Amino acid sequence: GESVGLHLPTLSVQEGDNSIINCAYSNSASDYFIWYKQESGKGPQFIIDIRSNMDKRQGQRVTVLLNKTVKHLSLQIAATQPGDSAVYFCAENSNTGKLIFGQGTTLQVKP
Amino acid sequence: NAGVTQTPKFQVLKTGQSMTLQCAQDMNHEYMSWYRQDPGMGLRLIHYSVGAGITDQGEVPNGYNVSRSTTEDFPLRLLSAAPSQTSVYFCASKKPRGVNEKLFFGSGTQLSVL
Numbered sequence: 001g002e003s004v005g006l007h008l009p010t011l012s013v014q015e016g017d018n019s020i021i022n023c024a025y026s027n028s029a030s031d032y033f034i035w036y037k038q039e040s041g042k043g044p045q046f047i048i049d050i051r052s053n054m055d056k057r058q059g060q061r062v063t064v065l066l067n068k069t070v071k072h073l074s075l076q077i078a079a080t081q082p083g084d085s086a087v088y089f090c091a092e093n094s095n096t097g098k099l100i101f102g103q104g105t106t107l108q109v110k111p
Numbered sequence: 112n113a114g115v116t117q118t119p120k121f122q123v124l125k126t127g128q129s130m131t132l133q134c135a136q137d138m139n140h141e142y143m144s145w146y147r148q149d150p151g152m153g154l155r156l157i158h159y160s161v162g163a164g165i166t167d168q169g170e171v172p173n174g175y176n177v178s179r180s181t182t183e184d185f186p187l188r189l190l191s192a193a194p195s196q197t198s199v200y201f202c203a204s205k206k207p208r209g210v211n212e213k214l215f216f217g218s219g220t221q222l223s224v225l
Contacts, residue, residue: 009151032212043115043201043216044154047142089153093212098169103155 011106014094019077021105023090028071032093035064035075039106047075075081076108085109112137117202117217124192124224132187132220134202142205143185144214147171147198154201159206160185192224 015020031052036044048075050057050064052077057064063076073090087104094100113164118133136143144159147170156169160179174196176188189196199221203214 001225033218034213036216037189043218044214045201045216049213089136091154091214098144098156098159099214100156100213 008095010102010106010108012110013080015080015082017080019075019080019084019107021075021077021088021090023073023075023108025071025073025084025092027092027094027100028068030092030094033073034091034093034099035062035073036089036091036101037084037086041073042090045091048110080107080109082109082111102103113154114138115202115204115217116213117200119222120218121140121218122223124189124222126193126224129190130189130192132189132200132202134160134185134186134187134217135183136202136204136215137183138204138215139182140204140215141182141207143179144169144203145177145185146176146189146201146203148199148201148219149195154164157187157200173183189222194224198222199222 002090034049035047037047038056048059048062048064050066067076087106089101089104091101093098115136117119121185143163145157146154148154155171157175160166163182200217201219202217205214
């Protein structure tokens with residue numbers, strides 16, 4: 001069945017360091033992937049997306065990498081800041097058209 | 112644009128009570144959906160709609176009803192609330208697949224069923 005999972009429930013990094021959050025997906029037919037950020041008490045906010053015909057996409061301080069061979073997705077945050085502390089979700093848009101979310105990784109930024 | 116608006120933000124119900132969670136969007140999105148979020152379980156799809164008059168079930172539809180009479184509104188109804196429905200509920204919308212697939216989320220409704 002379809003599933004999207006993140007490797008680590010919690011990631012703790014020092015302010016200024018780079019963060020890497022990982023995600024594995026199981027549906028090889030998925031053609032679109034999204035990363036969301038959710039701060040406490042708020043709804044998920046879009047960070048960056050990538051389509052399956054790409055391996056890498058960069059935004060402002062964030063980069064998403066897609067490895068279709070091993071069905072792995074990662075989110076890299078450069079120069080992590082306290083405001084980056086949140087729960088991060090990956091989601092895949094399978095051929096059913098519905099977004100399926102992983103369980104989330106909590107990013108803690110230490111000052 | 113206000114985006115996706117959910118009301119109420121908080122609600123406490125007794126077992127067996129009914130209520131409707133409201134969701135409205137002003138982005139002319141055809142696709143709307145409801146998710147529930149429980150600790151350690153991510154977001155799970157309850158129901159969704161690809162346009163006015165069309166609804167379908169997601170992963171966890173039992174105990175919930177939806178309707179879509181207009182493009183803007185997508186209410187979620189709990190007919191007889193149960194403690195297992197204690198959760199945070201999010202409404203989300205997007206343009207149809209192939210146009211713009213990002214989901215835009217509301218700020219959530221925290222529901223407690225006693």
